[in-house]
Amino acid sequence: MADTAHTHILSTENLYASYGSTTVLHGVSLAVRSGEVLCLSGPNGSGKSTLLSLMAGIVPDSLRIDSAGRQPSFDGVQLSECSRKQNALHIAYMIQDEQSAWNYTARDVVLTGRYAHTVSGLYSQCDRDVTDSVITAMGLEAIAERRIFSLSGGEAQKIRIARALAQEPDMLLLDEPVANLDFSYQAELLTLVAQLAHTKNLGVLVSIHDLNTAARFADRLALLPRNGACITGTVEDVLTAENLSAAYDARFGVFRHPVYGCPQVYTTSAGPVQNDGVTDTVEGYVRLPPEDHVSPPEDVLTELPRL
Amino acid sequence: MKRTDRTQKAGFAVSAALLLILLVCSFVSSLLFGAERINVRDVFVRTGGDPFARIILVNLRLPRSLLAALAGMLLAGAGAAFQLFFRNPLAEPGIMGISSGATLGAVAAGSFGAVPVFWNILSPVNTGAFFGALISGMLVTSLAGKRTGSSATVALLLCGTALGTLYSAFTSIILLLRDRELHAMYVWMLGSFSGRGWNELRFIAVPAVLAIFLLTLSSLPLDLMAGGERTAASLGVDIRKLRLLVMTAGALAASSAVCAGGTIGFVGLIAPHIVRRIFGAKSRALVPLSMAAGAVLMLVSDTLARTVAAPAEIPVGVITSLLGAPFFISLIFSDKGLRNG
C-alpha cells in the first residue's frame, strides 16, 4: 500500500550481470528513495532496460547475475526472495512499447492493476473504487470506456500509468515512457510523474534516453555508461562534459536552460573525444554561472496541467 | 462515468443471460431431436405410449447430450485459456500436440489391445485416448519447463508442434501395419459421440471438474497476460505457476474431451471468438463465457450430426469443421479482425 509518511528505498549495490558471455552491468549501484525522481540515462546497449527490470524484481530471460554487493532490494528485503504479488504491492513497473493482445476497455486495463491486492481471485468493490479514483484523478474519465486499440499513443500510456497507480505502489519504474510520444505528451506525462513523486511520496525511477528531458524533470540523475559503473548524483554533478564524453564517446557542451535553469547538453562533434576537458561556448547559447539562475516566467507555469 | 458503467454492466448481464438461455434451449432440443421421432408425452406416461420414447430420451440422448455439453465446455475453456496465455487468437487445445497424442494413444490401444478395459468401464480405445492426451500434455509441459522466462512459452509451442507431428507419424505407422482397423480408426479420428454415455461421464467426471475449476481459477491472471509476460509479472502474476496451471488444466480438459468424443476440431478455436463477437473483448469472463458457447456449439453440432442424415450419423467433427471453418474465415476478413470485440 502507498505510504505517504514513510520513506522507502529501492536499491542495489555493485551489481554485475551478463547475457551469456557479454557483461551488461558492470558493478552498478543505484538507490531510489520515496519522494524523488531519479532519471536513468545512457547510450544504447548500456543496459538501462535490464537494470530497470532487475530493480522491479523481474530477471530478464537468460540473464545471469554474476555477483552483487547487494541484489535489488526494497527496504532491505531482496526482491528475489519475495513473491511476485508481494513485490507488485510496492513496485509498479512499466515496460517500453507494451502492446495489448486484446481490445479491452481502458477501465478494465486499469482495473488489472489491482491484481496484487486480490485474494479470492475476484476484484472487490474496493478495487473498483480505487480504479475509479485513479481514473478521475488523472482526468481520464473521457477515455475510460473506450477500447485501447482506439486510443492514441499518449492516451494509452496514460492509461498504463493509471494502471500502475492503481497498484498503489511505493515505487514507480518506467522504461522510456515518452520515447515515441509528441512533445506535448512528453511534458505532460513527465510533469505528472514528477508531481506524483513529490505529492504522493512515490519513488520514481524512469529511464529517458534524451538527456535534456531527463535533466528537466529529474531530482537526481544516473548516468549508465556502456562499460563502467553508474554515475549518480544531482543533475548538476552528473551532467558534466567529462562524464558525458566518457559515457557517450562524443564531445559535449553543457549550458543552462534559459527558462527552467537546469543544465542542458549539446554535442559538438560525433567523433571520439580529445582528452582536453574544455567545454565550448557556442554563440547564441549563453553559459550562465550557477548563481545567475533564472526562474521561469509565471505564465509558463500556469500552462502545465494541474493535478 | 458511473452511468455508462452501469449500462455496460446491464448490457453484459442481458447478453450473458441470453447465452445461458441459448444453452438450455440447445440442450433441450438435443433431447427432443434425433434419428428417431419421439413424442415427448410418451416419456412421462406410465402406461401406453411408445416404449422406446423413454429409452431413447433418458438412456440414449440424455447421457450423450450431457457428454457433448461437457466436452464442448472443456474444449472451449481450454481454447480460451490458451488464447489468453499465448496472446494468440489461433491457439486452441490441440496446439500442444495433445490431440495427436490422444489419437496415438487411441490407435495404439485399439490396435494392440494391450490395455485392458479400464475398470470395466471404458473401451481400450477411449482409455488409450485419455492417457495419450494426458501424457503428451505433461511431456510437453515438462520439456518446455526446462527453460525459464518467456522463452519457455516459445519452447512450449515449438515442442508441442514438433511432438504433435511425431505422434501423427507414429499413428500413421501403426495404422499402416494394422490396416484392419484402418477404417474404424479414421472414423474415430473424425470425432463422434455415438455409443458414448454414462460410462464415459463417470470416467471423466473427476478430471473434467478439476479442469473446469482450474481454468476458472486462472481467469483473472490470464487477463493480465494481454500486455506480455513482463507486464503480467510486474502486476503480480507468477508466470511459471500460471503456465503450469494453464497447461495442466488444458491437458486434463483436452484428455477428458477426447475421451468423451474423440478428436473434435474447431470448437476450442472458435468458441472464444464467438464470445468476443458478442461481448467484445471481455476481461475476466472470457473463459466461463467460452465454456457456455462451446457447450452450445457442441450440442448443436451433435444434434445436427444425428438428424441431418438419419438413420445414418455424420461424425460430429465433420459438422464442427463445416460450421467452424467458414465462420473463422469470415472473422479473418471482417473489419474487426481476430483480436477485437
Next chain:
Amino acid sequence: MKLHYRLPLFFLLTLCASVPASADTASEAAKSNKETVLAFAEKPARRIVSLSPAATEILCAVGAFSQIAACTDFCDYPRNVKTLPTVGGFDGKTLSIEKILSFKPDLVYATRGMHDYLVGTLRSYGIRVYVSDASHVSDVLAEIGDMGTVTGHTAEGLAVQKHIMSVLDAVRVKVQGKKTPSVYWEIWNAPYMSAGKESFMNDLVSQAGGTNIFGDMEQAYPLVSEETIVTRNPDVIIIPDMEKQTLQSIQQRSGWNTIHAVQNGRVVFINADVTARPGPRIADAVLMLAKAIHSDLSFDGIR
C-alpha cells in the same frame, strides 16, 4: 491439430468424388475381368500373386495352391498357405509394386476398393489383373468359376460352386416359410457402424434367412444411430469377435436391455475371418449365421 482438420474435409470430398467414380469402375472392372478370364482359357496362369485372404482361399479351393507365387501376411487359410512367401499387408497402401513384380506374376488377384491404384500400373507392365468385387454371394460364386477357368481347374471350380450352392439351397429350404428374424450386424461400436445394402454381410444375412435392419441404407458400411438400433429392435445381434465384447457388456449398454436380442440373449459372436471373407467358406458362413439366427431350427446334416 492438423490431422483432424484435414480429415473431415477429405471425408466430404471423397464422399462427393466416390459417388460418380464407383459407378464407372464397377462395370469396367467386370468387363476387364471377362477379358482376363478369356486370356487364360488356353494357357492357365502359373504364377499368381494373391492380394487378399479371400482370393487365396478361392485359389486353394479350386486346387491351384501350387500356382500361387505369393500371398499376403494376413492369408492364413488353409494352413499350408502360411508357407508361401508374402508381398505385404492387405491394404493397398502398404503394398509395394516392386515386391509384387519380384515374383514375376502372370496374374495378380486384387480387390476393388483396396488395390485400385495398382491395377493400372500392373497392366502397363503387361501383367493381367483380376479385380474381385464381391458384394453378393452370387459374385463370389462367379469368381470361383472364373478362377477355376483361369487356373485350368475348371472342374474343381464347378465342384466348389456346386457344393456351396447345395448348402445354400439346403439352408433356404429349411428357413422357407419360417419367420424372418431381424438382424443387427455390428461392425464397430463407437461410433456405431453397421452393414448396409452394398455390403457382403447384408447378402449373407439374407441367404441365412434373416433381415438386416439396415438393409435399406445404400452405403456398404454406414455410421448408424443408436436410437435407430433400439427402435428397430433386432431379434438377433451379430458381433465380430474382434471387438472383444461379451454378452454382459452388451447388456450394460444404456437402454439396450429393451432390445429383443439382448433380452433373449440372442447375441452371437462370430468369427470375423470367416464372415468377412468373400471366399469359398461362405457356405460355412451362411450355415453359421443360419444356426445363429434360427436357433430354433436344426441344421444337422448340412455340410
